[in-house]
Amino acid sequence: MNILIGVLQKEENEYLVVLKEGKACLVASESETTGKEYLNYQILKEHNLLIKGEPVSGYGVFRFRYGPVTSGLREAGSFSLYTYGEKILHTTIDLNWKHRQMEQSMTGQKPDDAVKLSEKVCSNFAVSHSVACSLALENALGIRANTLVRNWRTLLMEAERVYNHLHVIYKLASAAAQKVLASHLGALFEESLRINKALSGSRYLMGINQINHINNLPALDTIRKTIKDYQGIIFQFEKLYKHSLSNPNFLDRLHHAGMLSREQASSLGLSRPSLRACGLEDNLNGATGEHLIALPVVTQQEGDALARMETRAEELVNSCQYLIDHLKVSDIWEGYNVADMAVKPEGEGLGISHSPSGAVGYYVVIKNNRVSYLRMFTPSYPGMHAVSEALKDQVFTDFPFVYDSFGVHFTDAAC
Amino acid sequence: MKWWPLYGLKKKWTERRTYESPVAVGRIPGSRFRRSLFVYVIDVGSSNALNFEIDALEAPQYNIHRFGIYMTDSPRHADVLLILGRPVKAMISPLRETIDQIPRPFGIIILDDCTDNPVGLNDTELLNVIAEVKGVPDPSQLLGMLLECLRVNGK
Numbered sequence: 181m182n183i184l185i186g187v188l189q190k191e192e193n194e195y196l197v198v199l200k201e202g203k204a205c206l207v208a209s210e211s212e213t214t215g216k217e218y219l220n221y222q223i224l225k226e227h228n229l230l231i232k233g234e235p236v237s238g239y240g241v242f243r244f245r246y247g248p249v250t251s252g253l254r255e256a257g258s259f260s261l262y263t264y265g266e267k268i269l270h271t272t273i274d275l276n277w278k279h280r281q282m283e284q285s286m287t288g289q290k291p292d293d294a295v296k297l298s299e300k301v302c303s304n305f306a307v308s309h310s311v312a313c314s315l316a317l318e319n320a321l322g323i324r325a326n327t328l329v330r331n332w333r334t335l336l337m338e339a340e341r342v343y344n345h346l347h348v349i350y351k352l353a354s355a356a357a358q359k360v361l362a363s364h365l366g367a368l369f370e371e372s373l374r375i376n377k378a379l380s381g382s383r384y385l386m387g388i389n390q391i392n393h394i395n396n397l398p399a400l401d402t403i404r405k406t407i408k409d410y411q412g413i414i415f416q417f418e419k420l421y422k423h424s425l426s427n428p429n430f431l432d433r434l435h436h437a438g439m440l441s442r443e444q445a446s447s448l449g450l451s452r453p454s455l456r457a458c459g460l461e462d463n464l465n466g467a468t469g470e471h472l473i474a475l476p477v478v479t480q481q482e483g484d485a486l487a488r489m490e491t492r493a494e495e496l497v498n499s500c501q502y503l504i505d506h507l508k509v510s511d512i513w514e515g516y517n518v519a520d521m522a523v524k525p526e527g528e529g530l531g532i533s534h535s536p537s538g539a540v541g542y543y544v545v546i547k548n549n550r551v552s553y554l555r556m557f558t559p560s561y562p563g564m565h566a567v568s569e570a571l572k573d574q575v576f577t578d579f580p581f582v583y584d585s586f587g588v589h590f591t592d593a594a595c
Numbered sequence: 596m597k598w599w600p601l602y603g604l605k606k607k608w609t610e611r612r613t614y615e616s617p618v619a620v621g622r623i624p625g626s627r628f629r630r631s632l633f634v635y636v637i638d639v640g641s642s643n644a645l646n647f648e649i650d651a652l653e654a655p656q657y658n659i660h661r662f663g664i665y666m667t668d669s670p671r672h673a674d675v676l677l678i679l680g681r682p683v684k685a686m687i688s689p690l691r692e693t694i695d696q697i698p699r700p701f702g703i704i705i706l707d708d709c710t711d712n713p714v715g716l717n718d719t720e721l722l723n724v725i726a727e728v729k730g731v732p733d734p735s736q737l738l739g740m741l742l743e744c745l746r747v748n749g750k
Contacts, residue, residue, distance in 0.1 A: 249637055249689045251668035254646050256638045256686050277685050280640055300709065303644030303731075347650065360603035363655045367608045370654035370734070373647075383733060384644050423602060591643045 183462060184218035184449050185541050186557035187225040190528075196221075197530065197541050197557055199451070202463035204532035204541060219447035223565060224557075229594060231273040232568045240264040244576075248277040252580065257590035261576065268579075271571040273564050275594035282595045286554050291317045291391055294551045298542070299386045301556065302592035304347070307333070307340040308535030309542075309556075310389045316542035317391055317551075319529025325392045328513045332394045335506055336385050337533060338475075338499040342413065343372040344536035345496040348587045352489055353424070355580035356433040361424050368416060375409045378402060403507050410507075414500045421493050434486035438570035438582030441483060448569065449562045451538040453495065454586055456480065457487035464534045475502055485585035492536075492587070525549055535559055537587040558595055563588035608655035614739035617732055621725035622747050623702040628674055629749040631663035632741060635673035635697070639690050641680030641708050644731045649679070652734040664741050670696040675725075675744060681709040694721070702748070704740065706732065 185204075186197035194209035196218070235243065247258030260272040282301045286294045298313035299306040311333045318325055325333075350365035373383040380388050381396050388395050398406070424430055440450075445458040455462050459481045465474035478494040480487035528545045538559025545553040563586045570582050636649055652659060653666065667673050670693045682690055694703070702725040726740060 248686065249670075249693050251635075251666075254636060254638055254649070255643070256640065256683075256689075277689075278640065278683065279685070280683055300642045303642040303708070304647055306644075347647065350650075358599070360599040363603065363608070364606070366650070366654040367656055370651045370656050373651055377733075384647075384731075423599075427599070589643055591641070 181446065181460065181462065182218075183446075183451055183455075183539070184220055184224060185451070185532075185539050185562075186543070186555065187221065187227075188543055188555045190545075190553075194225075197543065199462065199464065199532070199539060202465070204530055204539075206530055206543075218449070220449040220562060220565075223562070224449070227561070229275040229279055231275065231564050232270065233272055234270075235260075235272070236262045236270040238264070238269075241269060246579075248274075253583075255590045257594075259579075261571070261579075263576070266575060268571050268574050268576065271568045273568055275564065275590060278590040278594040280591070280595065283554055283556060287551055289551050290549060291321065291546065291551065294544070294554070295390055296387070298556075299384075301595050302558070302560070302589055303384045303386070304344055304589070305340065305535040305537070305540065305558075305592060306384045306386045307336045307389065308533045308540045310386075311337060312531045312533040312540040312542045313544070313556075314389055314391050315531025315533065316529040316544045317531070317546070319531060320527035320544050320546045321391070321523040321529075322527060323392050323523055326514075329392055329394050331506070331510070331513050332397070333389060333533075335503060335510070336380070336388060337535075338502050339372075339376060339379065340385060341499045341536045342410075342496055342503070343369060343376065344587065345492040345499075346372055346417070348492055348536075348584060349421075349489055349496075351584040352434065352485070352581060353430070355584060356430050358424070358427070358430050361420060361427075361430070364416070364420050368413060368420075371409070372413060375406055375413075378409075379406050400511060403510060407504050407507050410500045410504050414497055414504075417493075417500075418497060431486060433578075434489060434581055434585070435484060436482075437485040437578045438567075438574060438585060439482070439484045440566060440570050444569055445483065445566070448566050450566055451559060452534060452536070453488055453491040454538065454563060454566055457491045458483035462539075464539060475499070485581040488585040488587075537563060537592075556595060558592045560588040560590070560592035564593045609658040609661070610656050612735075614735050614742055616726075616739040616743040617736045618726050618728055618740065620704075620740060620743040620747050621702070623700045623723065623725060626674075626700040626702070626748040628745055631665065631674075632745050633665050633667040633672050633674045634677055634741065635667050635670045635675070635693075636677045636679060637670075637690060637693055638679040639681070639686040640683040641706075645679040645706050645708050648731060648734055648737060649677070652737050654734070657734055657738050659738060659741070662738075662742060662745070664738075664745075670694075671698065673697050674701055675741070676701065676703045678703060678705045678721075679708070681707050702726075702744065704728075704744075 183199040256277040262270040298309040353362040541557035
């Protein structure tokens, strides 16, 4: 299937960033009909930081603002829920509270500095942003990253997926007041961050990926220990997850909460777990063009919070197993790990990676070895639209299940 | 199905170790936080790593409740305000409103994760700042800082 993830202006012409069978391409918007086939075209073109800003009215309808300062929503962002006291009729999401103007900050930077800044767009998606940004810059500079770099990028993205998925499932268990499950998952989440630190020197895997270069490649002993640690995560997570699926109190809270139909999911341009939970495949696993075998695409059918959690749980186990299998052979990967090589001083490029919550895209133009134009397309922006859609006709007690199950972040959506 | 609490009792996650503060923590005038410390967290523009570290701090490995440290849901119950990130313009006003809601005496700890990042506002002229950390401290350092706050202000 084709997914529109962004719309950009280039020399007064409009271009669409489309994922075609998991591969990113720029499509020139030559006629007035281009883009109309994608229902999210207008949303992405306008890229409004006030999502679904039209208020609703009616007998007894009032607006309940949730955020930007509330303990239930730790990130700076706010929801305006329109309700008459029971059902949520409409939800407006304001991203302005977290708008940090990252695109402007990265413009004018040297390519290596832009990659470093891309990690700060959303730290829990640091690898995904860094990989997409470096791929775009490499394409612009005419560099083809070597096998060692591409393979390590793939592994780091899976490591990022492991701790993010653990975090989402931990949040869902906490919201459902499953204290024991949440505590164990919280412990596994902390363990996964410690594994990252031991493997790369950073709990969020920052500062490792550069343009055609991987910093701080781990020693063989560290890799052996990491493999054991991931085996421990799989063992403990599978035991906990199996146990949680036999708990009707937990499942009832997630079942039928925040349902999205296939049509809604595809029209909003979702990808990875949010799309796959509706039974659709995005073929995004091979998007970075790595040499390693792509992971299987996990899908569920229901499209509710439970299906999104199940998708993440299965992906988490697959990612851990993938890391175990590939870390074992990582010492035989060949690569000239050299930062300096002959490059074009000018050019333009598109890069894509698959974060734990969906596709991340970067488009860059380089002039005189500086980034002269940069656009980023993040998974949380369409994700926030999906949250707004999924909250319709829900009661407020379902709010955390709907919001947390999408794994979206204000910092990623507002950038 | 095995009862969840019994399942939970099988594994002891809590670690017995010492926790060091990465920075000196100042004294809050007139404070006496001997037995407990209630912390309210506000994100004003962080890159999300700090939000994740706060979630990690609540993991059972650290078991912060054994030290009398609690995350509170309202600034009106807080002894210490933990500010995450460098404030973006839109969050200055909500930050000041939050500070106005905290009962006196209170302290502010600033965690600035945007050190190499030209975003956010540098100088917000906040009162009662007892510690400021540049970068992203891990949960053991955060816990060390809160324990140091208890030690300094419990005298």
